[in-house]
Amino acid sequence: MNQSSVLIVGSVAYDDLEMPSGTFENVVGGAATYASIAASLFCPVRLVGVIGEDFPNVVIDDLVKRGVDTAGLERAKGKTFRWRGRYSKDLTSRETLDTQLNVFADFRPKIPEAFKSSPYVLLGNIHPALQLEVLAQIHKPKLVVADTMNFWITGEPKLLGEVMKKVDLLVINDEEARELTGIHNLVKAAQDIRKRGPSRLIVKRGEHGALYFDDAGTFYAPAYPLEDVVDPTGAGDSFAGGLMGYITRLDSLEHPAMRKAIYFGSALGSFCVEGIGPRRLLEVTQGDLKKRIEQFLSLVETGGPVGLPL
């Protein structure tokens, strides 16, 4: 049987991270990088993005070894996209110090012919016009997921509306959901968003877990309460990648596939924050994953039926 693949389109970057524990420069980052690493634990990955002349072949080789097809990773003249950020002492907020788009400024995603029939598609946080270009190039995917859209809610509301009509699952955080709809109550905001196109919606709440809304109802998955959070960079991307990887591997959208996938996404997000950049994520074994999923499940395990005592 042919194993399904996931197509991941988004940024590949260098991050300079000013953490309370020290400054880490030239850390390999980018949404598509984190998502690809996470998804590759489950299924073959097709990566579409752009890098500059400065991006090392060894990193690409490592991705290839993990089962990431980099035929869509274009190497352009110039420097790789670079982001510099500073985290607060408690790691709950961060400030962008510098963004150098570099080769990412002129990025026009070209989907290789062999990628066009990918059944599962993850659109990273790129300009909605580019997201529409990607969707125009691919053939009848089973599931199109868009992840995060902070910049475009006020900047490109009309194009974003077009994208949303074509998206099956939208993955955003609570602030985005509120900003997009102007509704504070997340249950009502979710109803509003689902009317705009995506029949499925995940609202990420960082250390508070994730809410999932679909026709079967509302689902809640906690974030794993970690003792040592080192670097939250890429946690959301790892969540989306893990989720998509699991769904692609399962090759099913039957209820409750997505509920289970959210646990795997959360597990990958929880690994991601345990190391600087993608360091810990890259080391995750199937054994680690199994153990973390068990920990997640024990977190919500009531240990027997919760019946009324009356």
Add this chain to the structure above:
Amino acid sequence: MNQSSVLIVGSVAYDDLEMPSGTFENVVGGAATYASIAASLFCPVRLVGVIGEDFPNVVIDDLVKRGVDTAGLERAKGKTFRWRGRYSKDLTSRETLDTQLNVFADFRPKIPEAFKSSPYVLLGNIHPALQLEVLAQIHKPKLVVADTMNFWITGEPKLLGEVMKKVDLLVINDEEARELTGIHNLVKAAQDIRKRGPSRLIVKRGEHGALYFDDAGTFYAPAYPLEDVVDPTGAGDSFAGGLMGYITRLDSLEHPAMRKAIYFGSALGSFCVEGIGPRRLLEVTQGDLKKRIEQFLSLVETGGPVGLPL
């Protein structure tokens, strides 16, 4: 078989609530009131508190009808404790506009003889010196729970330390846990708190649910994502009351009794916020409760085993 009772000690009050939906004055409130109403859905309640001459008998009669023994509800000369608060538009924060301690200023809890052997004890957010006085009056309870202590963390740290040594379960919110320990990470803060006395700890996180720590590990129960939140006043007290009522009814501390109790506490908290003051809470039927618990469980139901697909 004799049904176990829970002893609840705390404030009985009048609240003046300035809500986005309007101002509501002379609303019956107080931590012990909310907790007693919630607990009385499960078991007989013994209430210890103080009211002024202005407090209506009809409210007391209603509590008695619910199975609340008000023999420990002292009527003192003067006016009932009164709190006036204003909520933010999204109901996520509130500001105290006025606090009139009135008869609560001289409150010295006197535990009626018949209450002294209560196996389950809930100490509301009263001065730690008074909490110690309560504990000195009662005989070998099976479980002593203290709920919330915001004012005393900086004001009475030494006395609070004494209380904590005698408490089996501490119920506080995440801010209190961080302030008490000076540790931001909740997993580490929980370890620190559990070394100070309470072998069990619940960290309430409002709309983000509750974390529970004991020797069996960490447990997480979500808050129910409600469409219509009307008034958060008393939600934490209803949580504590529902939890204690359930445990008292079960009369067991065996794992996983507490995990289940947290669901019932969360359910009562979720009802509480659906009406102004205790209005909705007072109307909750066994049928409502059963339905809400089912909704809670479906929220974390993965719909089958979450196994690795590999």
